[in-house]
Amino acid sequence: MTLLISTQKLDELIQKKDKKLSIIDTRSFGEYVLGHIPGSINTELMQFHWSDTTKNGIKQFNKQNTKLFSNFGIKKNTFLVFYENISGPSAARGVWLSLYFSHKKVAMLDGGFDKWRVENRLIDTESEKFQHRRFEGKPNSSILADLNFMKKVIKKKKDFQIIDVRTSDEFSGQQVRACRRGHIPLSRNIDWNTNVKDGRFKSLNELKKIYTEISPDKETVTYCQGGYRAANTFVILSELGFKKAKLYLGSWNEWGNDMSLPIENN
Numbered sequence: 001m002t003l004l005i006s007t008q009k010l011d012e013l014i015q016k017k018d019k020k021l022s023i024i025d026t027r028s029f030g031e032y033v034l035g036h037i038p039g040s041i042n043t044e045l046m047q048f049h050w051s052d053t054t055k056n057g058i059k060q061f062n063k064q065n066t067k068l069f070s071n072f073g074i075k076k077n078t079f080l081v082f083y084e085n086i087s088g089p090s091a092a093r094g095v096w097l098s099l100y101f102s103h104k105k106v107a108m109l110d111g112g113f114d115k116w117r118v119e120n121r122l123i124d125t126e127s128e129k130f131q132h133r134r135f136e137g138k139p140n141s142s143i144l145a146d147l148n149f150m151k152k153v154i155k156k157k158k159d160f161q162i163i164d165v166r167t168s169d170e171f172s173g174q175q176v177r178a179c180r181r182g183h184i185p186l187s188r189n190i191d192w193n194t195n196v197k198d199g200r201f202k203s204l205n206e207l208k209k210i211y212t213e214i215s216p217d218k219e220t221v222t223y224c225q226g227g228y229r230a231a232n233t234f235v236i237l238s239e240l241g242f243k244k245a246k247l248y249l250g251s252w253n254e255w256g257n258d259m260s261l262p263i264e265n266n
Contacts, residue, residue: 070133073132
C-alpha cells in the first residue's frame with residue numbers, strides 16, 4: 001500500500017463521506033483556522049519533539065503519543081491522512097508515527113494544502129472537534145532506531161546505511177544546531193529537499209536516481225535534527241521498496257549533544 005494519496009483521491013473520499021476516513025492537519029492552528037480541508041482536525045505535530053531514546057525515554061515517548069493518537073478517534077479500519085502545506089516533514093512524521101504504532105492504513109497528502117487550494121477544492125474554516133477514542137496501537141520497534149542501536153551500527157561499520165537528510169551546511173558543521181557540529185560517522189548526506197519539487201514529491205523514477213547508491217536490501221537509518229525531515233525520507237524509501245528502513249528518533253538533537261559519542265565534521 002502506498003503511503004501517498006493524491007488531492008483528487010482524497011477529495012473523492014470526502015465527497016463519498018467515507019466514515020473510515022480521518023484527516024489530520026499537522027500545521028499550526030493559526031494556519032488551520034484560516035482554511036483547511038473539510039473534516040480535518042488540527043494537531044501541530046512539530047510541537048512534539050523527542051530526543052531521549054534511552055529505554056525510559058522510549059517508554060515515555062510511547063505514552064505521550066498514545067495519548068496524542070487517542071484524540072484522532074482511530075479504529076482498526078480507520079484510514080488516516082496527514083497533510084501540511086506541501087509534501088513535507090510534519091505530515092511524513094504523522095505517517096511514520098502511525099506505522100510505528102502498527103496502524104498501516106495511513107497516507108500523507110502529496111502536494112499538501114497548497115496543491116489542494118490551487119486546484120480550487122472545497123475549503124472549510126470551522127474547527128473540527130477531537131473524536132476521542134482510546135488508542136491501543138502496538139509499537140513496532142523494527143522502524144525505530146534508538147541510541148543504543150546507533151552505537152552498535154557505528155561499531156559494526158558494515159552492512160548498514162545511514163542517511164543524514166539535513167542540509168549540507170548542517171552535515172559539514174558550518175551550521176551548528178547542537179553542542180557539537182558535524183554528523184554521525186558513516187552517514188552520507190542526501191538533503192530531504194531533493195525529494196520534493198514545487199511542493200510535491202518527485203516521480204518514482206526521479207527519486208530512484210537520487211537514491212541509486214543506497215541499497216534497498218540493507219538496513220537503512222534516516223536522521224536529521226529532530227526526526228521530522230528524516231520521516232520524509234523514510235516515507236520515500238518505503239515508496240521505493242526499502243523493507244528495512246528505520247528512523248533515528250533522537251537524531252542530531254540527541255547525538256550532537258552527547259559529548260561521549262563520536263562525530264565527523266568533514
